[in-house]
Amino acid sequence: MTTPTVTARTRRRLAQWGFVAPAVVFMLLFFGYPLVRNVVMSFQHYTPKTFFTGEAPFNGADNWSNVFHDALFGKALWHTLVFTAGSLLGQFCIGLALAVFFSRRFPLNGVLRSLILLPWLVPMVVSGIVWRRILDQDTGVLNSFLDTLGAGGHTPWLTSPDLALLSVVLVNVWIGIPFNMVILYGGLQEIPKELHEAAALDGASAWRTFRSVTLPVLRPVVTVVLVLGFMSTVKILDLILALTDGGPADATQTLGTLTYQNSFVQLDFGAGAVVGNVLILISAVFAVFYLRANRTEGK
C-alpha cells in the first residue's frame, strides 16, 4: 500500500476512511439493507414458498391497497395514535413531577428513587404477564383492592373492548415513568442554582419559577425524552402480546401487533412489510420534526 509515490497526506486520508469504513459498512448492512429490503418486499408477493424458491413476484401496489382496505388497519392506526399519545403524556407528566419531587433533599430520597427504577429493570414481557394477573377481573389484586375500598371491584380492565386500550396505556405509563424520571432528574441537576435563587429574590412563586425558569432551561432534555419515548412507544408489540394478544375483539391491535400478525401468523410477509413501512414513515416524520426543533435551538 505504501508505495513511495503516495504522499503522507493521501495515506492519512486513506487511514481516516479506513476507520470510518467499518461504521459505514455496518450501517449499510444492518440499517440500509433491511430498510430497502422492507420497502421492496411491500411490493412483492412474498409467501412461505419464497423462502425455498427465492422467487417473490412483484405485484404492484396490491399489498398496499389490501392493507389500506382492511378495516383493521384503520383501527390499528387509531389505536397506535391513542396509545402513543396517552403513554407519552402519562409517562412524561408523572416522570417530571417525580423528578421535581426528588430534586429536593429529604430523608430516604435515594432509596425511594432507586425503588421507582424497578419497573425499568423488569423485562417488558414479564411486566405484561404480571399485570395481566393484577388486572384480572375476578382474581386480580387490583379489583380485590378496589373492592375492599368499596369502590366496586368488578372493573373489566382487560376484558372489555372499551377499557382494554386504556388499561394497556396505564401499564405502559407505569413502565415508562422511571426512564422519564431519570433523564429529567438529570436535566434538573444541570440547572444552575443561581437561576432559582434569582427567581426567588424577584419574588416569583414556586409555580412561576417552574414555568419561567425550570421548564425553558429543561427544554432540550424534554425533547430528547419525548423523542426517545415516541420511538419506543409507537412500535409497541411485546407488552400488548403479553397483556391482551391484541384483543378482546381487536380492541388493542396496534400497527406493531398488526405487522406481527400479518408476517408471523398469516405468513403474508408482503402485507406485514406494508404496515412496517407505515410505522417507519411515521417515525421518520417525527424524526424530521425533531431535527428541525434542534436546529432552531442551535441558533
Added chain:
Amino acid sequence: MSKRFTSLATASVLVAGAALAGCGQQRDADVYTVMNSSTDESYHRWDAEAMARCGERLGVTIEQQSVPAAQVMTKALRMASSKSLPDIVQFDASEMPTFAEAGGLVDLGTLGLSTEGIPEGIAEFGSYRGTYYGAARSVNTLALFYNKDVLDEAGVRVPTTWAQLRETAKQLTRGGRYGLALSAGGAEDGVFQFMPFMWSNGGDETDLDGPKVVEALDYWKGLLTDGSLSKSTVNWTQADVNDQFMAGNAAMMINGPWQVETLNSDESLHWGLAPIPVPRAGDDSVGPLGGAVLTVPNTGDEARERTAGRIVACLSSEKEQLTYALNSWMVPANARAAAAWRERVPELDSLADQVAVARSRTAQLGAGWSSVSLALQSAFQSALTGQSSESALKRAQQRATSGN
C-alpha cells in the same frame, strides 16, 4: 506513525468484514438434528431419551433443538432460505400444511414410512392434499375436566348435553367459583376451544356465518350471561383456565390432556374426565385433533433424508409412541399402541373415544386456516363482549374470504 494508522484501519476493516460474513452451517455426517418445541423440561427430557434410544439403534447421534412453539415455523422458514434446515422438524399439525405447500417437505411414503396401523383420521392429520408428510407420535383433543368433590357435594351428575352443561354450570356457580372455565383468548387457544362446540353442532369453518356456528356462539354467550363463565374468559389462555380450575375458581373446565401432569401435582385435587357435552343427546362430540407431527424437510441430500426417515419411523414406532403417550398423557396415534395405552390408563378412556372422532382443523382449508382462525378469534371476542353472534360472525366470514 501513519503506517501504523493504516494497518490498524485495515485490520479493523478486516475484523468487521469477518464478523459480518457469518459462517455457513456445516453438517456433520453422523449427527442428525431434530427441531421441536419441547421447551418444557419434562418434554425435552422425554424427547432426549427417545432420541438417544433411536440413535443407538440406528448408529447415529441425534441432537435435539427446542424452540418456543410459536417460532418453529418462522425459524424453519429462515433456515430454509439459508439452506440450513435441520434433518427433522416437528411441526404443530395445523402448521404443517403451510410448510408442505411451500414445497418444503419430503413425502414420507418415499422414505419407506407407511400409514398402516394408523387410524384414517390420524393419517389424514399428518397428510396434506393426500400426501403423507407428518408422522404423529401422539394426538390429543379437548375434554371436559370436572372437580369430583364439587360435583359430589352438589349432588349433580357429569353433564352430557348442552342443556345439562348449562344447568350444571349454573348450579355449581357459587361465590367466587364459576361453574365452568374455558379459553376464549385471542389466539389459537380460543379457536381450538370453540371447535368442539361449532363442529358438534354441525357448523363448518367454510361457512362461519352459517346458523349452526351462530347457534354455537350463542350457546357460549348464554353461559356468560348466566354468570357461569367468568368475564375474563376472553383473556384466558388454556394454561390460565387450568390455573383457575386448580385454584378452585372453576368447578369444570374444557382443556386437554397436556394439563394432566400439572393437575396431578396437586394430590388434594380429585378430577374426572368426560367427553365435551353435545347439543342434543345422541350427537357425536366432535373435538379438534391436536398434536405435532414429525416431518422430514426437503434438504436435497437424499441419503440424509433416508436416514431422517428411519429416525422418524423409530420415534413414531409403536413402542416409542406408548412410552411418549404414557409420559405426556396424550393418546398414541397408532391403533395398537392406543389399545395398549387404554389398558394402562383407563381413567383417560373418554379421551381416547373423543380422539377417534376428532377432526383436523386444516383438513379443509390447509394453509388458509390461519386467516379463518384470526377472523374467528375476533368474532367470538366481539360476541362475548356484547355484539350479536350473527353480526360478529358475518364480519368474520367477510374477513376470512377477503383475507385469502
